[in-house]
Amino acid sequence: MPLGLYIAADGAQAQSKRLETIANNLANVDTAGFKPDIATFQARYSEAIQQNQDFPGSQSINDIGGGVKVIQTQTNFAAGRIEHTGNDTDLAIIGEGFFQVQGGDGQQYLTRAGDMRLDNTGRLVTADGDRPVLSADGSSITLTPGVPWNISVDGFVQQNGEAAPLALVRPESLNELTKVGSNLFRPGGEVEPVAANQREVRQGYLEMSGSNSTRQMMSMIETSRAFEANAKMIQNQDQMVQNLVGRLLRA
Amino acid sequence: MSVQTLYTAATGMEALETKLDVIANNMANINTTGFKKDRANFEDLFYKQERLPGALDSDGNRTSTGIEVGLGTRVSSTQSDFDQGAFITTGNQLDVAIEGDGFFRVQDPNGDYLYTRAGNFGINADGNLVMASASTGWLIDPQINIPPEAVNIIITPDGVVQYQTTDSTQYQGGDQLQLATFINPDGLLKMGDSLFKETEASGNAQTGNPTDPGFGSVRQGFLEASNVEPVSELIDLITTQRAFELNSQVVQAGDQIMQVVANLRRG
Numbered sequence: 001m002p003l004g005l006y007i008a009a010d011g012a013q014a015q016s017k018r019l020e021t022i023a024n025n026l027a028n029v030d031t032a033g034f035k036p037d038i039a040t041f042q043a044r045y046s047e048a049i050q051q052n053q054d055f056p057g058s059q060s061i062n063d064i065g066g067g068v069k070v071i072q073t074q075t076n077f078a079a080g081r082i083e084h085t086g087n088d089t090d091l092a093i094i095g096e097g098f099f100q101v102q103g104g105d106g107q108q109y110l111t112r113a114g115d116m117r118l119d120n121t122g123r124l125v126t127a128d129g130d131r132p133v134l135s136a137d138g139s140s141i142t143l144t145p146g147v148p149w150n151i152s153v154d155g156f157v158q159q160n161g162e163a164a165p166l167a168l169v170r171p172e173s174l175n176e177l178t179k180v181g182s183n184l185f186r187p188g189g190e191v192e193p194v195a196a197n198q199r200e201v202r203q204g205y206l207e208m209s210g211s212n213s214t215r216q217m218m219s220m221i222e223t224s225r226a227f228e229a230n231a232k233m234i235q236n237q238d239q240m241v242q243n244l245v246g247r248l249l250r251a
Numbered sequence: 252m253s254v255q256t257l258y259t260a261a262t263g264m265e266a267l268e269t270k271l272d273v274i275a276n277n278m279a280n281i282n283t284t285g286f287k288k289d290r291a292n293f294e295d296l297f298y299k300q301e302r303l304p305g306a307l308d309s310d311g312n313r314t315s316t317g318i319e320v321g322l323g324t325r326v327s328s329t330q331s332d333f334d335q336g337a338f339i340t341t342g343n344q345l346d347v348a349i350e351g352d353g354f355f356r357v358q359d360p361n362g363d364y365l366y367t368r369a370g371n372f373g374i375n376a377d378g379n380l381v382m383a384s385a386s387t388g389w390l391i392d393p394q395i396n397i398p399p400e401a402v403n404i405i406i407t408p409d410g411v412v413q414y415q416t417t418d419s420t421q422y423q424g425g426d427q428l429q430l431a432t433f434i435n436p437d438g439l440l441k442m443g444d445s446l447f448k449e450t451e452a453s454g455n456a457q458t459g460n461p462t463d464p465g466f467g468s469v470r471q472g473f474l475e476a477s478n479v480e481p482v483s484e485l486i487d488l489i490t491t492q493r494a495f496e497l498n499s500q501v502v503q504a505g506d507q508i509m510q511v512v513a514n515l516r517r518g
Binding site: 012022122179 | 255259296304321327452466498501504512
């Protein structure tokens with residue numbers, strides 16, 4: 001069968017994967033602290049080069065592209081829109097860094113979603129209620145009920161004249177963060193605290209989703225059209241073979 | 252395959268529908284005394300890890316990032332916002348607003364305690380203070396007795412209820428209203444009728460007198476209006492509706508792709 005058939009199929013498959021990513025970005029346009037993903041494509045070397053029968057740049061008949069594949073999904077960590085909510089337990093990080101929270105499995109995760117709340121023991125926890133937000137020394141933050149409290153701009157939880165610093169950390173590289181759902185990222189390596197002069201937290205504000213619906217919509221249209229173009233190519237190749245077979249039979 | 256696209260977009264539509272329900276209820280209660288608005292919090296669902304970061308790909312290259320495809324969104328919680336509502340002057344002697352934290356405690360016919368911020372009270376046939384907004388007129392706890400012959404009723408900021416009768420200028424009585432607070436008011440269960448119920452998540456009620464540290468004070472002749480802000484609710488309504496439309500467009504795109512696939516083989 002002609003190689004083009006497989007190349008076009010690869011193209012369609014890659015576009016379909018990209019559409020899944022866009023669907024997730026659009027589903028999360030209202031998720032606090034959400035960071036959209038971008039599916040990145042990479043051109044494949046031709047069949048001959050992949051089998052070491054030729055080398056890239058040989059300018060021979062073999063040196064044509066070998067289709068496309070999704071090489072990675074990359075998360076765009078650009079800051080989302082900051083919305084004023086007036087809710088005491090809503091926190092937004094301005095600039096770099098992540099909140100550190102303790103997962104049910106004992107692991108520590110990072111999040112930008114600041115829609116926190118208090119649980120029945122007065123601990124500061126994430127919105128779904130079961131992951132304590134950690135302070136810089138790795139313990140959870142517990143507030144005494146009925147006593148006024150606030151969070152300072154540099155991220156200190158202040159109550160009764162005492163102040164506990166919220167953990168604000170960043171990984172060595174944003175690329176090593178894995179998304180695990182529930183607005184959490186799993187760090188792949190060590191995390192380091194954000195420098196004292198760069199800590200900035202706003203109480204009563206929320207960082208909304210970083211997913212830009214207009215741009216996602218554009219990508220979606222582009223993706224569907226590219227998919228259709230690839231499908232058209234499959235049909236063309238198929239027709240070509242059909243014609244060929246027909247002619248051979250008549251001859 | 253793009254079937255995933257359909258399901259992912261569907262989770263978005265479902266979650267946004269829940270948000271729309273919450274907004275509709277907030278809007279419906281824009282005139283409900285002591286009503287506290289709700290908010291839907293979203294979180295992303297889990298991710299298909301098609302390739303972990305740092306893995307070798309088929310060409311032997313080590314990739315800096317992996318391939319993760321998210322499966323959509325869901326509403327992780329609805330959270331009540333206990334911000335103070337506006338005060339409305341009514342001049343009614345039996346209207347009481349709480350300024351600050353705390354809830355009035357009422358007792359239902361089964362003896363269970365429920366909590367409310369709606370301070371539009373009435374007096375029942377036995378001369379006890381009852382909640383006027385509850386359809387049944389449940390008793391305020393602790394019980395406050397005001398006899399039928401009472402004419403001038405005074406409720407002080409710390410909740411002491413006194414009254415005059417027609418045959419005397421002296422103030423009598425002295426029953427005191429109490430307030431209850433919770434560590435996590437977000438965890439209270441909304442019961443309708445402006446009532447909240449204690450749950451595991453809210454923690455136990457702590458009672459105290461108005462003006463005690465950590466408790467609000469009470470204001471006679473005022474009512475606390477709903478804390479729903481129509482402008483921000485409308486903005487939320489618009490963005491939710493649009494986001495819903497966007498997700499429905501994704502469903503259409505996914506469907507179109509499947510249709511193209513289905514039509515690939517002709518003749």
